[in-house]
Amino acid sequence: MELGICASLGTKSSLLYIFFNNLNPSMQVTLRQPCKGQWKKMNFDSWVINQFWRAVVQNQEANLPSQLYGNRCGRTNDMGRLESKIAIVTGGAEGLGRSIVERFVAEGAHVVFTDINVDAGQATARDIGDAAVFISHDVRLEADWQNVIAMTCQRFGHFDTLINNAAISVKGDIEHADLGHWQQMLQTNCDSVFLGCNLSLPILKEQQASSIVNISSALAGMAHVEMPAYSAAKAGMEQMTRSMALYCARNGYPIRCNIVRPGSIMTPMQKRVLAARGGNAADQMAKTIAAHPLGRIAEPEEVANAVLFLASNEASFITGATLAVDGGLGL
Numbered sequence: 001m002e003l004g005i006c007a008s009l010g011t012k013s014s015l016l017y018i019f020f021n022n023l024n025p026s027m028q029v030t031l032r033q034p035c036k037g038q039w040k041k042m043n044f045d046s047w048v049i050n051q052f053w054r055a056v057v058q059n060q061e062a063n064l065p066s067q068l069y070g071n072r073c074g075r076t077n078d079m080g081r082l083e084s085k086i087a088i089v090t091g092g093a094e095g096l097g098r099s100i101v102e103r104f105v106a107e108g109a110h111v112v113f114t115d116i117n118v119d120a121g122q123a124t125a126r127d128i129g130d131a132a133v134f135i136s137h138d139v140r141l142e143a144d145w146q147n148v149i150a151m152t153c154q155r156f157g158h159f160d161t162l163i164n165n166a167a168i169s170v171k172g173d174i175e176h177a178d179l180g181h182w183q184q185m186l187q188t189n190c191d192s193v194f195l196g197c198n199l200s201l202p203i204l205k206e207q208q209a210s211s212i213v214n215i216s217s218a219l220a221g222m223a224h225v226e227m228p229a230y231s232a233a234k235a236g237m238e239q240m241t242r243s244m245a246l247y248c249a250r251n252g253y254p255i256r257c258n259i260v261r262p263g264s265i266m267t268p269m270q271k272r273v274l275a276a277r278g279g280n281a282a283d284q285m286a287k288t289i290a291a292h293p294l295g296r297i298a299e300p301e302e303v304a305n306a307v308l309f310l311a312s313n314e315a316s317f318i319t320g321a322t323l324a325v326d327g328g329l330g331l
Helices: 014-021 046-057 095-106 118-128 142-156 179-204 228-250 268-277 281-290 300-311
Strands: 002-004 028-035 038-045 086-090 110-115 132-136 161-164 210-215 255-262 322-325
Touching (some): 086 142, 086 179, 095 110, 095 118, 095 268, 095 300, 110 118, 110 142, 118 132, 132 142, 142 179, 161 179, 179 210, 179 228, 210 228, 228 255, 255 300, 300 322
Parallel strands (some): 002 028, 086 110, 086 161, 110 132, 210 255
Antiparallel strands (some): 028 038
C-alpha cells in the first residue's frame, strides 16, 4: 500500500483515522514524503504508521523513526540544518566569520558574506564555491548596507538570516584613549549592528521564519582595563538585541533575535590583539589561556556551531537569549 504524506496530515480527517486504525499489523506501507523538491520513498510497517498517526494527528507521545518525522519544522536527516536558507554574514572573509560561512554552506544555506578586506573576501569566495557570494562592505556605512541588502534580494529574491559578526578590537584605556578611538569602537561594533538590523527588518518580517544572530564578546559582561570602548559597544549591542527580540515577538514578526557571546578565539583578530599588547607573544597567549577555566581558547568552528544552532529551526523557541561560548571565562 502506498500513501503520499504532506502538511495536511495535521487535519483530523475521519478517513485518515479509519485508515490508520484498521491497518493489518503485518501490512507493509510505503510513504512518499517531499524531500528537496522530490518525493522520497520510505517503507514502514503498520506499527510505525500508527505511531505517525499518534504524533502528527493526535499530538500524542509516539516513537517515530527520525527519517520519517525529523524535527518539528519538518527537516529529515538527509537535509541540511539550514536547507533553503539565505543568509547575510558580515565580517566573513577570515576567522570566525569565515567559519560561520563554511558551516552555513555545509548545512545547505546560500550565503552572502561581506567584509572590508576585499582580497581576503574574494579568496574565501573562491575557496568555498558558488554557494557563497562575497560583497565588499563597510558595516559603518548606511549606503553600504543598503547595497548589500539590495544585491542579496536581487540575486536570491529575499533573505531570512542575518549574522552580524564584523568587529574590531583596539586597546585604549580610559585615560589615554581619545574620542576618535571611542567613536571608532562604537561605530564598528554597535552602530553597524543597528544599521544591519534596522534595514533588514522589512525583509525578514515577510519571511516564514527569520533569525538574527549578533556576535558579542565575553567583555560585554566583564570589565577590562584596556578595552572600555569595546566592552561598552558589545554591551550596548547586546541590550539592543534583547530589545529587538521583544519588539519582534510583541509585533508578531517571525524573527528570532539572539546573541552569541564568545571568549577568546584563535583568529587573526585575536593574534592582532595580543601583538598590540607588546611583550613576549608566548607569555601573552599563556595569560589569555589561563583566564579560561577550560584551559584553552576556542577554535572558530566551535563558536560557528553555536551560531548555526541559533540560526537553525532547532532553536525555533529561542529568542532574546545570550549563548556564552567562552570556556567558562564569564563565570
